[in-house]
Amino acid sequence: MTIPDTALHLNGLSVAPAQVCGGVRLIPLIRQRECRDVRLELRRYREQIGRVQLNDGSDYWAFVPHGLVLRWGEGDELESAMGSQLKKTDGKTQDVGWFSVNTLHRMVKRESKNALRMLPLHLALEGFLALHFGGPKVAWKEYSRSVLSQGLGERSESAVPGAALPGFEDALKTFEIHDGQVGVLVYVADKLASAFVVPSSQDYRALHYTLLSDYFGELIGRYALLYSHSPELGATPDTSQARTLADLRIALDGARQHWADFAHTSMLGDLVGRPLSRQKIYDVGGMRLERFMTDLNLEQTNTIGECLTRDDGELLYLKTFQLSRAQSERGWLLGLLAAADWHLESAAQSAGLSVNGLILRLDGAGFGYLLKPHLIEAARRKGI
Amino acid sequence: MPTPDQITREDLALFVNACAVGTGQKEFYSAALEQQYSLAFLHEYVCGNYRSLYAHCLSAGINHRNQAEIVFQLLASGKFCPDELRPSENELIRLALKTLPPQRVWKLFERLREAGVNNRRTRATIRDFAVSRKNLAFDAVKYRSKLRSAVIHAHVDLRTALPAAPDGTRPAGELERFLFxxxxxxxxxxxxxxxxxxxxxxxxxxxxxxxxxxxxxxxxxxxxxxxxxxxxxxxxxxxxxxxxxxxxxxxxxxxxxxxxxxLNPARLSLTELCVYLLSLSLDERFPRRAEIEGWLEKACGAVRARPALSGRVAAVLDNSYSSGGSEQRRGRPLALAWAVHLLLKAQSGTTYQPFWTSQVRDDLLVHARGQSNVTERLLDALDWGAETVIIVSDGVENDPAGAFEPVLAGYRRLGGRASIVHLNPVFDAERLEVRRLSPDLPALGLRDGENLAAVLDFARFVSGELSLEALLRVLSPALKENV
Incomplete structure (x- = not known):
């Protein structure tokens, strides 16, 4: 199901100098070759809560303020059709009085021959939540009965909405969108909060403010609260060797290039070049929609996300979410158990932990309900 | 270590620049309240330290809001005014009140009342202003509560202040009745x-x-x-x-x-016209080309003071997204850049070339868009062979940030002689000044396009070409005539 190790590349995109506002740094991404055949369109949902019926019969509940509709065509064919489509209602609305629920069918749904509706970021988060959702396949005696019969049952994660990040709205408002800009890297206190790329620059202009209704990792929320200032990272041209006006221009371009390299290598260290586990969601019109997750290395920041790439490797769409340490640990623990066929002792051994230690960590991460209660009590009594 | 004269020069330049552009309103990068606090501090600081210069700033081409603020500060701190300064200060106040829009003045008087400023000079100032109004009945109708509070505050006797009209259309005592x-x-x-x-x-x-x-x-x-x-x-x-x-x-x-x-746009001043035109969408502007160009030409022609420029003149004009201003000052920075462009274009005896940060193919369709790549445009201008470069920008560059300073220093090191002036239409509340692109290039606050010539004169003072005394003479020609 997962494709082994393919790192993310920002193919077809170049990095422009950052714009800083308070603690938020926004780095524009520019598409090198204009994209004319693929568009991404915003679809707003008025309901506060979205319920997504997944293929396997499970339900995904979340705050879903908007979806994206991907349309593609050949050559310029799409340009003329854009915006002229009749919009039908998406999903079924249920009004409960003090809130309303929109029930949507599938995370990604083919709406017509060349249109695909998807729920941004939820696609990635659903993948993370469904990680090893089936639970143990062998009926080890340590696990509670409900887990053996129903799997993990219910998983939830929380996140911070963009509008709740102090200073983020101002940063978006005062950001000057470049011509040809199709994406942005959002840094809060110089920690990568999210990467967002869309196919064309018109799409980006329309979707710029939707970053406010996207959600961000818990750590990002805390950083935004704590750090109200990001330093101007020097992208200053070195003009000391310049002998002519042309040299000054070369120095200016050099500074831009230097910045782009720096941003690409140093500032994206948490994302680009990391081994990813990818999962293909959809294959359409020479493009591939995937969701991905970094290797859940607890020493580093881990990211989940979704991307759309052309067969030639050009990145058309990207959206990422930074997992908090606790979220990473939950993913890591489940991965650890699954790798050891849910056998506690061998799992503990492979991670260099005692069985009690593993039980306590599972309990601490909120997975206590997987195990029989007396095991946890015993582990607490004995300690690590 | 800087000499006292240098410090005075810098403080005064900073203050006049701030007063030319600071309106206490929201800007693209700062909130209204931030700016109000910054300006209030600047006024108190300058009034306390350079009282005579502070009063003279009234005639230095600063905006109405700050003129009213200066008058307020001067009247409120009257007891610190040395006797020898009193006559000239009074004269400056009188002249300022004469030129300020009446609503500003009546609001100022109301503020004096609220602040409890009621010295003899304040009362005399209010009375003199009330008497000098040609049609006080009009003011009374339009600014009834303010006028009433001023009259009470300064004990203005309306019977003597406003004698009956000789033709009998307004008998004595009517205004008191109206107000009280x-x-x-x-x-x-x-x-x-x-x-x-x-x-x-x-x-x-x-x-x-x-x-x-x-x-x-x-x-x-x-x-x-x-x-x-x-x-x-x-x-x-x-x-x-x-x-x-x-x-x-x-x-x-x-x-x-x-x-x-x-609306008859032909009657607007150049800057007002530019602000108005920017408020029209591109679709509205395009079909009315001939008409609009006519208005612009007329407004340009009405600007009498022309800057003393010659040779190859380039303007680096910031039409980045931030030049769209704020909700309160919509399009103002861009309107000023446009006005400067139009004035320079109409200037005779020069070869002129504009360099917009984001390319403008058609003058009529200028709008705020894109990033601030001022440095790149400066290099374009220098490549073109400009002898004078006039930059109109809010001083925030981001492609990349901080590039202007080393490039300008590099250009000077190469022996580049072009004279470069940075005009800034925006007050930066955080730094208490109009923002500079480089520490070596003082920015000048640009109040409106028509002011271009005066601002370029002031640049000579900032750069040290003009002495303080000479500046005072430039600043108060009206005073000399009247004293």
């Missing part, structure tokens, strides 16, 4: 003076309480209240009140008035 007589409750629910007035405007005010026809004789802002009280439909009201509107009221109502209010 208790009102009776009219049937319509409003409060109306008891007896009729002979002054037509005062009588119109009285009868507007019960007559719909009378309210159309009142100034627009007053009539608006009565129209609401009588429940007159907005579109009908606007149509009938139109002759009473001032040019600025018409301008303000262009979009809100739903096309009901006619």
């Amino acid at each position: 007589e208790p009102l009776k409750v009219s049937k319509q629910g409003g409060h109306t003076p008891f007896a009729a007035f002979q002054t037509p405007l005062l009588e119109a005010y009285r009868s507007a309480h019960f007559s719909q026809e009378a309210l159309y004789k009142l100034p627009y802002s007053v009539a608006e209240v009565f129209a609401a009280r009588h429940g007159i439909e907005r579109s009908q009201f606007l149509k009938k009140i139109e002759p009473q509107m001032t040019e600025r009221e018409r301008l303000r109502l262009q979009s809100a008035g739903g096309g009901k209010v006619a």
Whole structure:
């Protein structure tokens, strides 16, 4: 199901100098070759809560303020059709009085021959939540009965909405969108909060403010609260060797290039070049929609996300979410158990932990309900 | 270590620049309150340390808001004024009040009352201003509560201040009645003076309480209240009140008035015209090209003071997204850049070339868009062979940030001689000054396009070419004539 190790590349995109506002740094991404055949369109949902019926019969509940509709065509064919489509209602609305629920069918749904509706970021988060959702396949005696019969049952994660990040709205408002800009890297206190790329620059202009209704990792929320200032990272041209006006221009371009390299290598260290586990969601019109997750290395920041790439490797769409340490640990623990066929002792051994230690960590991460209660009590009594 | 003269020069330059552009309103990068605090600090600081210069700033081409603030500070701190400065200070205050729009002045007087400033000079100032008004009855109708509070505060005796009109249209004592007589409750629910007035405007005010026809004789802002009280439909009201509107009221109502209010843009000043045109969408501007170009040409022609420039002149004009200004000052920075561009284009005896940060193919369709790549455009201008480069920008560059300083230093090191001036239409509240692109290049606050020549004169003072005394002489020509 997962494709082994393919790192993310920002193919077809170049990095422009950052714009800083308070603690938020926004780095524009520019598409090198204009994209004319693929568009991404915003679809707003008025309901506060979205319920997504997944293929396997499970339900995904979340705050879903908007979806994206991907349309593609050949050559310029799409340009003329854009915006002229009749919009039908998406999903079924249920009004409960003090809130309303929109029930949507599938995370990604083919709406017509060349249109695909998807729920941004939820696609990635659903993948993370469904990680090893089936639970143990062998009926080890340590696990509670409900887990053996129903799997993990219910998983939830929380996140911070963009509008709740102090200073983020101002940063978006005062950001000057470049011509040809199709994406942005959002840094809060110089920690990568999210990467967002869309196919064309018109799409980006329309979707710029939707970053406010996207959600961000818990750590990002805390950083935004704590750090109200990001330093101007020097992208200053070195003009000391310049002998002519042309040299000054070369120095200016050099500074831009230097910045782009720096941003690409140093500032994206948490994302680009990391081994990813990818999962293909959809294959359409020479493009591939995937969701991905970094290797859940607890020493580093881990990211989940979704991307759309052309067969030639050009990145058309990207959206990422930074997992908090606790979220990473939950993913890591489940991965650890699954790798050891849910056998506690061998799992503990492979991670260099005692069985009690593993039980306590599972309990601490909120997975206590997987195990029989007396095991946890015993582990607490004995300690690590 | 800087000499006292240098410090004075820098402080004064900073203050005058801030006062030219700081309006206490929201800007693209800063909130209204931040700016109000910054400006308040600057005023107190300069008033405390350089009192004489502070007073002279009144005639230094600063904006109305800051002129009123200076008058307030001077009157409020009258006891610190040395005796020898008193006459010139009084004269400066008198001249400033004469040129300020009346609503600013009456508001200032109200503020003096609220702050409890009631020294002899303040009272005399208020009285003299009230007496000097040609049509005090008009002010009384339009700014009734403010005028009333000023009259009470300064003990102005209206019987002597406002003698009866010789033709008998306004008998003595009517204005006191208008301002102070208790009102009776009219049937319509409003409060109306008891007896009729002979002054037509005062009588119109009285009868507007019960007559719909009378309210159309009142100034627009007053009539608006009565129209609401009588429940007159907005579109009908606007149509009938139109002759009473001032040019600025018409301008303000262009979009809100739903096309009901006619505007003659040919009567606007260049900057106002640019602001107005920027408020029109590109689709609205395009079909009216000939008309718009005519207005612009006329407005340019009306600007008498032309900068002393010659040779190859380039303008680096910031039309990045931030030049769109804020909700309160929509499009102002871009309008100023446009006005400067138009003035330079109309300037004779120079070869002129504009360099917009984001390319503008057609002058008419200028709009705020894209990033601020001022440095790149400066290099373009220098490549073109500019001898004078005038930069109009808010001083925030981001492609990349901080590139201007080393490039300018590099250019000077190469022996580049072009004279480079940075005009900034925006006050940076955080730094208490108009933002510089480079520490080596002082920025000059640009209040409006028509001011271009004066600002370039001031640049000579900032760069040290002009002495303080010479500047004072430049600043107060009006004073010399009158003292």
